[in-house]
Amino acid sequence: MESNRFAKNVTDTLYTIAGILFCGFALKGFLVPNQFFDGGVSGISLMIHELYHWNIAIVIILANIPFIIMGAFQVNKTFAIRTFTAIIGLALCLHFIPYPQITSDKLLVSVFGGVFMGIGVGLSMRGGCALDGIEVLALYTGKRVSFTVSEIILGINILIFLVAAFKLGLPTALYSIMTYYSASKTINFVVEGLEEYTGVTIISAQSEKMKEGLVMKLGRGITVYKGERGYLKESFDISQPVDIIFTVVTRLELRRLKNMAHEIDPKAFIFTSVIKEAAGGVLKRVQRH
Template sequence: MKSIPFSHTVRDTLSTIAGILFCGFALKSFLIPNQFFDGGVTGISLLIHELYHVNIAYVIVLANLPLIIMGAYQVNRTFALRTLAAVIGLGLCLAFINYPPVTSDKLLVSIFGGVFMGIGVGLAIRGGCALDGIEVLALYTNRRISFTISEIILGINIIIFLIAAIELGLPTALYSILTYYTASKTISFVIEGLEEYTGVTIISGESQPIKEKLVMELGRGITIYKGERGFLKNSFDISQDCDIVFTVVTRLEVRRLRNMVHAIDPKAFIFTSTIKEAAGGVLKRRVREH
């Protein structure tokens, strides 16, 4: 196996450290002073801290340890070791850095607590580790029962917020759900970025001029699948060979691509799919023209 370039190691380490600091800030300046919660293992740790007054720095490390060990078998040992280091770093951050409370306004706490928590978790994921082991548990459980990973995580979080509602009141639980939602959206933004990529598939009888426009005008790389079109209800036995064109654009370019294709063939069939991560090939990192 090829060794990871040193520059990548430095980048991942700095990303993880920044993630730890953001998570520590979210917890000590927003969530903990106002008895708010998040989802996952972090939510469980906050709940234990509030109910039993155990130091959050210890709880968050101990709660993640079984899942980190599980991660060594479910994912790989490198991921588990990185996650262990990150979680211990978060524990040290919570124990020794005195972040001052920022606000007691519940709406501000729920929104910005979630934003900073999401930034922290997202940066840690970009660094190749996790600050919350709930997805490892979901992955482990997914292989033994028929539920999806998302359904398992949702079920665990419902239990956390129900306990919070019973023990600390419904308003606190509802605001905490808003915190979790905000954090989830922020994590997606940090990981995927503003220019989330979209896969576009085009089926048309005018594929040749469409291919030329995509490459020469949009500057995109294309992949061609050989297919057949036709098979209509009233003429099922009639079909024609066609080129199915696939390309990847940023979501900011989808409308321009649609307009360009429909100007060539108004009957062209176009469908899109979200791509979580794309690298290599002919990809523009920024859109410079619309």
């Protein structure tokens, strides 16, 4: 038990260090030299640095302190301590590591600056901390208003980009929106990876063949709900019992599943849903941090 905990702590630390190095590379190699910025707390820090020319390392620490305090209450103290340590590490990285400026091409800066920033933030999330505290603020606000966390984050970032457009010019704001978009997509990929799971529900008259194909050919576990099908407009009083099949597959397996289901029953009703977290059962999943 102790050895597993030690190994997990070492892995978390390595993830966090790698995340810090990638974020430092994105900031000093792409964003800061070209007066670009990102969304979230990083975007606020870069904007303050650009407008008032304060040291970016100090600004990042000061900008994240309120969110670290929030994190202690919204998540737990361990998360807050890890996040504070990671932010200090990022500030030291920015101050002491002489990252070279990679390019001045605005398109390359907006895309690859966001990609490397997303890799860094995503790795830090896998390490159990946050190099950008905007989601902590969204969790805090979400308990007091009726908006979702995603809607709150979007609203905050819209305000950031509006201020940027007014203070730094519309082209800079538009390029920075591209940076934020590439960063957010990269974060999702780093955290979820290619093994991001998709829930698939199948309603078919050939449910027995469908169950056999899912289990025996695809090697998937299934859950079966008892339901009824029918109730069409022209024959509302007619219905038949049916097995509603639910299974979970990776994105890479989804096309194969749909092809198999179509071969068995071209009229099968199939719909999918995004699975944010999945563990246990017959899933072979790498542990998420």
